[in-house]
Structure formats: structure tokens, C-alpha cells
Amino acid sequence: MNLKDKICIVTGAASGIGREIALRYARAGAKVAIADLKLSAAQAVADECIAGGAEAMAVMMDVSSELQVRSAIDEVAHAWGGVDVLVSNAGIQIVHPIAEYPYAEWKKMLAIHLDGAFLTTQAAWPHMLKRGGGSVIYMGSVHSKEASLLKSAYVTAKHGLIGLSKVVAKEGGPHGIRANVICPGFVRTPLVDKQIPEQAKALGISEADVVKNVMLKETVDGEFTTVDDVADVALMLASFRSNALTGQSVVVSHGWSMQ
Incomplete structure (x- = not known):
């Protein structure tokens, strides 16, 4: 599997899962944009990609800000000529019992996980159309299918990503745009x-x-589950060649959740 000359944007890519996906894409030949709230940390990952021989750039992005999302994605598209792959990975975690969950924190969780996925998809959409298609990958969770104590907002947002991916797959299919969800443990x-x-x-x-x-x-x-496990699946979904694999959720959880 390779992504030679594919233009990829990974959000929340300054650390953790996003960082490993960005590095894996760079090794597969992609041009990779590292999008993160922390620009200096994003630049450090971009520098790692460049040191390995790839093209990479860092962009600052608050995925809950429509203006920042559009500005950053347009910057990447204008620099390299479009967008082929979007990995909507940015996320946080806040845990409380439902009875004590502050509404402001509930809204923050949904804004980052769910609004961020919608906004980045919408901003990347016209650039994918110009390229003749693309791959949208949402970072879900086993909590896209299961529930745990204290995680009402997280579980709600991650369930929502599956619904969003199915609609994106339906609307994007005629244009060669695929959408899938990775659900790590x-x-x-x-x-x-x-x-x-x-x-x-x-x-x-x-x-x-x-x-x-x-x-x-x-x-x-x-x-x-390891970041390598998740990056392997992200590479497969990004490089898959047809609409045969779209609107799906792939669980990577050491068997925690089985379908």
C-alpha cells in the first residue's frame, strides 16, 4: 500500500494516534499536513516527516472553529493542489457522571469530536471533488458501538461519527469520495x-x-491497542482503491468489541 503524492491532512497530529498516522502516511509517499492547536508541536512532527524524505507542513487548527478549519484546509489545498485524504482525529476526553456533567463541557466535547468532523469534511469536500475523489477517515472508538461509565458526551459523539460517515459515503460515492470510521480500543x-x-x-x-x-x-x-495498530488501518483505508469499502466502521480493539 502506498500513498505516493497523495495530499493528506491529519488533525490532532502533533501527538498520539494522529502523529503516528501522519508519519506512516509520510513513509508511504504522501504529502502530509500536520494540523493541530499546538503549532510548534505540529511543526516538530512535520520536521520528522521531512527528515524522512517526505513533503510536510504544519498548520494551526482549532477544529471547532469554522474559520480556522476553512483557512487551514484551504492553505494546504492551495499549497499542494487539493486534498486526497482527510483524517479527522482531533479529540479530548472529559469524564463525569451524567448527573454532574457540566453542560459547557458536554458542548465542548461534541464541538471538538463531532462538529470538528463535520467542519473538516465540509471544508475538504470541494478540494476532493477537484481531485476526482478522496478518502475521509473519522477517528471513532469502541465507544462508537459500546458505552462506559462517566463518558456520556464522548460516547454520544463517537456514535455520531458513524452516522456522519454513512451520509458522507452516500453523498460522496458518486464523486469517488469514501468515508469510514476507525474504532480503536x-x-x-x-x-x-x-x-x-x-x-x-x-x-x-x-x-x-x-x-x-x-x-x-x-x-x-x-x-x-497500539498507535501502530491504528496507523496500519488508517493506511489501508486511505489507500483503498474503490467504493467497495465505504460507510464502514473498523474496530481495532484486541477483541473488546466484536461485530
């Missing part, structure tokens, strides 16, 4: 590390119990 990133003490406190259990009996309890081998 728990990946040991800073985002997940932050949750461990938070959930331990909220559930009144030890951090070790959070890992063993909450996060990894339903896996087949008690292992975390």
Missing part, C-alpha cells in the same frame, strides 16, 4: 493515561483495577 496515549487516575477516583478503585478491570477487561489478551 484503549490506546496507551497521554489522553488515556490522563483517564486512569480520573476513573480511579470517580469509581473508587485503584489505578491498576481501572486498567485491568475497566479498560482491558473485555479484550482477548489483556493488551492495549
